Amino acid sequence: MRNTRTRARRAALAATAVTAALVLAACGNDGDTTGSGHQDHGSTSPKASATATAGAHNVQDVSFAQGMIPHHQQALEMARLAAGRASSAKVKDLAARIEKAQDPEIRAMSGWLKSWDEKVPASGGSMGSMPGMDHSAHAGGSGMSGMMDDKEMEKLKKASGAGFDTMFLTMMVEHHRGAVEMATTEKTKGRYGPATAMADDIVTGQTAEITEMNKLLGKG
Known part of the structure; x- marks a missing residue:
């Protein structure tokens, strides 16, 4: 009985670890997807957008x-x-x-x-x-x-x-x-x-x- 519970606990911990790894990988991929993802967003938002507004x-x-x-x-x-x-x-x-x-x-x-x-x-x-x-x-x-x-x-x-x-x-x-x-x-x-x-x-x-x-x- 104890062995069954131990195996179940290990399986749950392994699943949690895999899920966490996948989440971290997804976050990393979001940043990599745009390459300069956050940089692109920053350059078109505060700076370019402010310039557009000033000249609009x-x-x-x-x-x-x-x-x-x-x-x-x-x-x-x-x-x-x-x-x-x-x-x-x-x-x-x-x-x-x-x-x-x-x-x-x-x-x-x-x-x-x-x-x-x-x-x-x-x-x-x-x-x-x-x-x-x-x-x-x-x-x-x-x-x-x-x-x-x-x-x-x-x-x-x-x-x-x-x-x-x-x-x-x-x-x-x-x-x-x-x-x-x-x-x-x-x-x-x-x-x-x-x-x-x-x-x-x-x-x-x-x-x-x-x-x-x-x-x-x-x-x-």
């Missing part, structure tokens, strides 16, 4: 950057007028914040376009030549950009005091609404991560500023 953009991303740059440039032009023409400290503060937020965004978008080998809008260049920009889309216009036309900008430049404050706020509300609309389109249709993230910031920040400006106009 579409036509909408290009249109967004090429349209938003001149849009921001006009906002900066309007904001810089406030320092010497506005009578309200709140309007001056708002203008300074607009400049602080949008100037770095212009630099970032210009960098994207250069890296994509796409045209970077020139400062003060023609708005109508830029993709997605409707030069007629000024305050009260039907386009989405909210850009001011030359006559409106001249009128703003000639204003001062309380009259400037009201004109600036009214125009900037429309300008911001255009930017929010453009940014919403980018969030929906864009592919490039940094661009859609910027678009999200624009929607959040400028929507809040629209509310602030409407309150200053007595509409809030």
Whole structure:
């Protein structure tokens, strides 16, 4: 009886050893099957994948950057007028914040376009030549950009005091609404991560500023 149990125990131990050997061999074969299996996975995952993501953009991303740059440039032009023409400290503060937020965004978008080998809008260049920009889309216009036309900008430049404050706020509300609309389109249709993230910031920040400006106009 004891011999039978001993033989059974030895057979079980031998089976366990064989199973363990097979498992180890299988693991070793997995590593050998790809030859540079883990190396291949590493090179196509963190490194190549990160590069692909960084360069992944579409036509909408290009249109967004090429349209938003001149849009921001006009906002900066309007904001810089406030320092010497506005009578309200709140309007001056708002203008300074607009400049602080949008100037770095212009630099970032210009960098994207250069890296994509796409045209970077020139400062003060023609708005109508830029993709997605409707030069007629000024305050009260039907386009989405909210850009001011030359006559409106001249009128703003000639204003001062309380009259400037009201004109600036009214125009900037429309300008911001255009930017929010453009940014919403980018969030929906864009592919490039940094661009859609910027678009999200624009929607959040400028929507809040629209509310602030409407309150200053007595509409809030």
